[in-house]
Amino acid sequence: MRVDLDSLASFSHTGAKGGRRAAEALETLTGVPAHCELSRTTLVDADGLSSFLGDAATRIAVPFDGALAGRALVSFEKPFAARVAEETGTGDGALPEVANILTSGFVDGWAENTEGTIDVQPPEPVDVDDALVDDVAAADGAAFVFESRVALAGVDGTCRFAVLPAAEEFVDYLGDDGDLSADALAAYAQLTAHSADAVADHLAAMTGIDPDAVESHFDFVPVEDVPSLLDDAAYEGAVFESDGPVNTVLAVLFDEDESGAVADALVAREDPDEALAESAIAELGNVTASGVLDGWANALDATIDVSTPSHVRDDGRAVLDTVAAAYGRHADTVAVVDATVALSDDLTCRVCAFPSPEDADTVAEIATELSAGDADPEFPPEYDTGGDGA
Amino acid sequence: MSSEAQKARVSVADWRVTDGEDTLVTSGLGSCVAVAVYDADAAVGGLLHAMLPAAPSPAEKPAKYVDSGLDEMLAAMYRRGADPENVAAKLVGGSAMLDISVGEAIGDRNVDAAERALADADVPLLASETGGSTGRSVTFSPASGDVRIDRVDGVDVI
Numbered sequence: 001m002r003v004d005l006d007s008l009a010s011f012s013h014t015g016a017k018g019g020r021r022a023a024e025a026l027e028t029l030t031g032v033p034a035h036c037e038l039s040r041t042t043l044v045d046a047d048g049l050s051s052f053l054g055d056a057a058t059r060i061a062v063p064f065d066g067a068l069a070g071r072a073l074v075s076f077e078k079p080f081a082a083r084v085a086e087e088t089g090t091g092d093g094a095l096p097e098v099a100n101i102l103t104s105g106f107v108d109g110w111a112e113n114t115e116g117t118i119d120v121q122p123p124e125p126v127d128v129d130d131a132l133v134d135d136v137a138a139a140d141g142a143a144f145v146f147e148s149r150v151a152l153a154g155v156d157g158t159c160r161f162a163v164l165p166a167a168e169e170f171v172d173y174l175g176d177d178g179d180l181s182a183d184a185l186a187a188y189a190q191l192t193a194h195s196a197d198a199v200a201d202h203l204a205a206m207t208g209i210d211p212d213a214v215e216s217h218f219d220f221v222p223v224e225d226v227p228s229l230l231d232d233a234a235y236e237g238a239v240f241e242s243d244g245p246v247n248t249v250l251a252v253l254f255d256e257d258e259s260g261a262v263a264d265a266l267v268a269r270e271d272p273d274e275a276l277a278e279s280a281i282a283e284l285g286n287v288t289a290s291g292v293l294d295g296w297a298n299a300l301d302a303t304i305d306v307s308t309p310s311h312v313r314d315d316g317r318a319v320l321d322t323v324a325a326a327y328g329r330h331a332d333t334v335a336v337v338d339a340t341v342a343l344s345d346d347l348t349c350r351v352c353a354f355p356s357p358e359d360a361d362t363v364a365e366i367a368t369e370l371s372a373g374d375a376d377p378e379f380p381p382e383y384d385t386g387g388d389g390a
Numbered sequence: 391m392s393s394e395a396q397k398a399r400v401s402v403a404d405w406r407v408t409d410g411e412d413t414l415v416t417s418g419l420g421s422c423v424a425v426a427v428y429d430a431d432a433a434v435g436g437l438l439h440a441m442l443p444a445a446p447s448p449a450e451k452p453a454k455y456v457d458s459g460l461d462e463m464l465a466a467m468y469r470r471g472a473d474p475e476n477v478a479a480k481l482v483g484g485s486a487m488l489d490i491s492v493g494e495a496i497g498d499r500n501v502d503a504a505e506r507a508l509a510d511a512d513v514p515l516l517a518s519e520t521g522g523s524t525g526r527s528v529t530f531s532p533a534s535g536d537v538r539i540d541r542v543d544g545v546d547v548i
Contacts (some may be wrong), residue, residue, distance in 0.1 A: 033398040153398040153512025207484045224403035234542055241490045310488040314542050317418025318525020325421045325441045
């Protein structure tokens with residue numbers, strides 16, 4: 001089985017276009033400047049799927065059928081919902097209609113790529129997550145999700161918009177494209193699950209903290225949306241570059257509610273020496289990054305070297321802005337292995353690995369090997385790092 | 391519909407033009423640059439958040455690039471009533487946060503491209519804060535020309 005990243009990237013273009021149309025429709029309806037801050041096409045396993053489905057209390061489902069069937073789940077954060085209600089002058093009753101307009105804007109992009117039509121049905125309530133997961137899982141519990149987040153000018157919170165093609169119909173739809181299969185989609189979800197497990201294992205070994213939760217997904221993101229994978233809060237961590245069969249930029253970032261919190265939680269230190277703390281955090285990132293990349297190297301029976309880390313303590317979006325610009329010359333869409341490990345209520349580690357778009361075939365090979373189950377991540381791994389962790 | 395002053399967000403690889411008391415905001419500038427151009431008399435301004443210095447021909451998404459993005463944004467400002475003889479610019483961003491080989495020195499090249507593109511368009515560059523190794527967010531008020539720069543280590547207004 002081979003997996004064609006280019007084909008998946010073409011789905012991502014359609015999703016991004018749908019997100020922009022949804023924002024334009026909302027701006028027209030409300031008169032408030034709107035923009036789509038993130039569109040991504042995501043492969044996620046069953047464990048991580050619920051995080052894309054929104055909060056039941058704020059969720060409206062809009063089914064669609066025809067050339068492609070499925071449903072959109074539109075979740076409104078409170079300030080966003082209040083502003084929409086105010087601007088449309090119809091109160092909360094406007095939200096189902098807004099959900100409908102957003103969904104129509106989105107599926108118009110799909111309809112342009114098909115010969116048939118896609119019909120949007122009236123909005124309906126949905127409140128049971130388990131049933132949703134069963135409905136949309138495409139293969140081995142993995143699901144394909146198109147996610148867009150639309151923001152209104154001057155309004156806190158967003159409208160989160162997840163389009164979930166129905167499993168059976170979507171597999172049929174993929175059947176027309178010889179480059180994709182349900183198994184291929186599941187392979188990418190497994191690649192991310194392996195990588196997230198490696199992150200969790202190495203962080204636990206280094207810090208002695210057992211992770212509370214691990215989530216992972218494989219995203220296809222327009223390069224200009226890459227910064228929006230993180231919020232504009234401060235993060236501390238390290239960014240690496242790998243060299244070998246897959247060139248990858250890999251960011252290991254801890255969200256930091258208060259300056260110094262990451263070092264306090266993770267680094268045993270009696271003397272709060274800032275340089276030592278930076279060095280320790282960089283080393284923690286180094287071991288974590290190496291853990292992910294060793295899993296990939298094992299799958300290929302090859303060696304992947306890791307560069308000296310760049311220590312960062314900055315706005316998360318600015319960190320990824322630099323990664324986006326670095327790849328922007330070469331690609332419109334980039335793949336991201338995205339893992340989140342919650343070490344405690346106050347401390348979360350986010351790992352984003354950006355394989356070079358030029359190495360897409362090798363990433364496909366890794367996904368295939370890992371999904372075959374014959375290349376489990378080695379633990380403890382043998383490190384092969386070029387960096388000194390300083 | 392809303393009539394009060396609004397704060398509109400400008401995404402990466404995008405620009406937006408506004409007038410009156412509205413402000414334009416873009417966040418998370420790393421190696422990207424923000425180019426703020428305004429005609430204070432007409433209270434018309436635009437903010438570009440560009441990723442790369444020079445557009446290929448043809449450019450599928452002009453706002454991704456400093457040169458083609460600035461061309462598009464200036465044309466939109468002039469259609470909105472800005473006077474080409476009365477516009478001025480401020481420039482922010484182009485930092486070097488990461489020591490990675492891919493996209494090397496992209497921040498410096500973005501700054502150079504912005505200075506060159508503004509000169510080619512006869513738009514004077516009044517102030518800038520560029521380079522360094524920190525991220526920045528920008529809030530731009532076209533009516534005053536003020537550009538507020540937020541970093542993790544402080545705030546400046548140029």
